[in-house]
Amino acid sequence: MLAVRRGVREWVAERGGRGPVVVGLSGGADSLALVAAAVVETAEVTAVVVDHRLQEDSGAVADRAVAHAMALGCVGAMVVPVDVGRAGGVEAAARAARYAALESVRDGRPVLLGHTLDDQAETVLLGLARGSGGRSIQGMVAWNSPWGRPLLGVRRAQTVRMCADLGIEPWHDPHNADRKYTRVRVRDEVLPLLEDVLGGGVAQALARTADQLREDGAVLDAYATELMRKARSHPAGTATLPGRPDGDTEIADPPDTLSIEILATAPPALRRRAVRAWLADQGVTGLMNAHLQAIDELVSNWHGQGGVAVAGGSRDHRLVVTREHGTLAVRAQPRI
Structure with a gap:
């Protein structure tokens, strides 16, 4: 519990102090733990549950997440139903619909997302496999207005433990266990194998690599901007x-x-x-x-x-x- 709260507290301090936020809530352990910590560490929290309507019981899952959010102390919680297209595949289409829905209701407030260090490690590995250069393995950033990710230094196991300590039963998305998705296989097969072969610490090392590449990338981007200014005619x-x-x-x-x-x-x-x-x-x-x-x-x-x-x-x-x-x-x- 302390690790999650510390992650949110440090994120808030770096952004200039407490203020009202929106939290994207799926009902899973990561976003529930984020809501619980944000209620304590920010001025006020509004939880937004995006119902992708891709599963028969999605409405019930959304309603249960709203109930959890209000019990945790949110000033408000809402469900936003969306229609998910097929452009770029179901995962990409759902992500686009989700971000658009959160943008439509945030009303100028930052939106906090429950991505963890484990998500970051998976993202870096997937980017490495694409071979698209350093930018593709810089991973996710803690702040890319209006999106905030306070838990990038927190392990997934810690959010699960926090929910257990609070007596909350999180929702387990069946898509997160479906091995037809590449990210699921990276999570369940590739990363555990790397941890075993390399003696542990792989997820943390991948996250550190992303941090270092973002720092290097910021310097290169500054030089590239100056080059573009000179070359623009x-x-x-x-x-x-x-x-x-x-x-x-x-x-x-x-x-x-x-x-x-x-x-x-x-x-x-x-x-x-x-x-x-x-x-x-x-x-x-x-x-x-x-x-x-x-x-x-x-x-x-x-x-x-x-x-x-x-x-x-x-x-x-x-x-x-x-x-x-x-x-x-x-x-x-x-x-x-």
């Missing part, structure tokens, strides 16, 4: 407007491009980070490492190859990163 240009007499021109909005010459002088790690940040500014997300490698080839190993298609665009147009006139640019091209 905003040439003044003119454009003849449709329907106006020939020669009647106005200053057009300059394109948001990056100078190839400036990018080419930078180390690849900084160059790719700068390109990723530049694309994010233009609404391009979900970049895979293969995308960044191919875009980097337009800078460092260009031999006439075409542009690189990235996520985004519309039903009729796709977004493509191209090399033109000594710059990188994002263009909308018709889908064929």
Whole structure:
């Protein structure tokens, strides 16, 4: 119990003091322990149970979680039903629906989530398996507004013990025992095997690795932001407007491009980070490492190859990163 309360207390202190919070409550041990600690360590707690409606008894599970929250001292508790799509798989769709529901009711308050050190270790291992670079194994952060994770230093066994000490029977999500999900197999098979082979302490070591990589990443991101600022070019240009007499021109909005010459002088790690940040500014997300490698080839190993298609665009147009006139640019091209 003390470890959970200490985790919340330290998180609150680092954020500048006590205040009202929302806690995402599933009814499981981690989120119930978080609610119990937050009631003591923050000004007031509102619990929000997102009902994904993926199981027949989900309504009863949600109602039981609300009852637990009120018994623990929350000022309020509510159930938000959601419709879970199928985009990206059930896990990803449920996660997207859950975060959207919490965002819709938080009313300016931070939202605390019950991710533990064990969740962090699983996340790092899954990121390592994807091979997408250092960013993918930086794990979860304790604060990424409006999302707070006070329990990243707390073991799952400690939240289970806290619920037992409080006399609360947590809900056991059957999805957490379904081995068709990769994360479940990492939890039940891979991590225990690593603990056995390497003599213990693996989860803590993975969490420390994530912390160190985030610190290193923050420095690299700062340098990459400066590189992006230097490489960004905003040439003044003119454009003849449709329907106006020939020669009647106005200053057009300059394109948001990056100078190839400036990018080419930078180390690849900084160059790719700068390109990723530049694309994010233009609404391009979900970049895979293969995308960044191919875009980097337009800078460092260009031999006439075409542009690189990235996520985004519309039903009729796709977004493509191209090399033109000594710059990188994002263009909308018709889908064929």
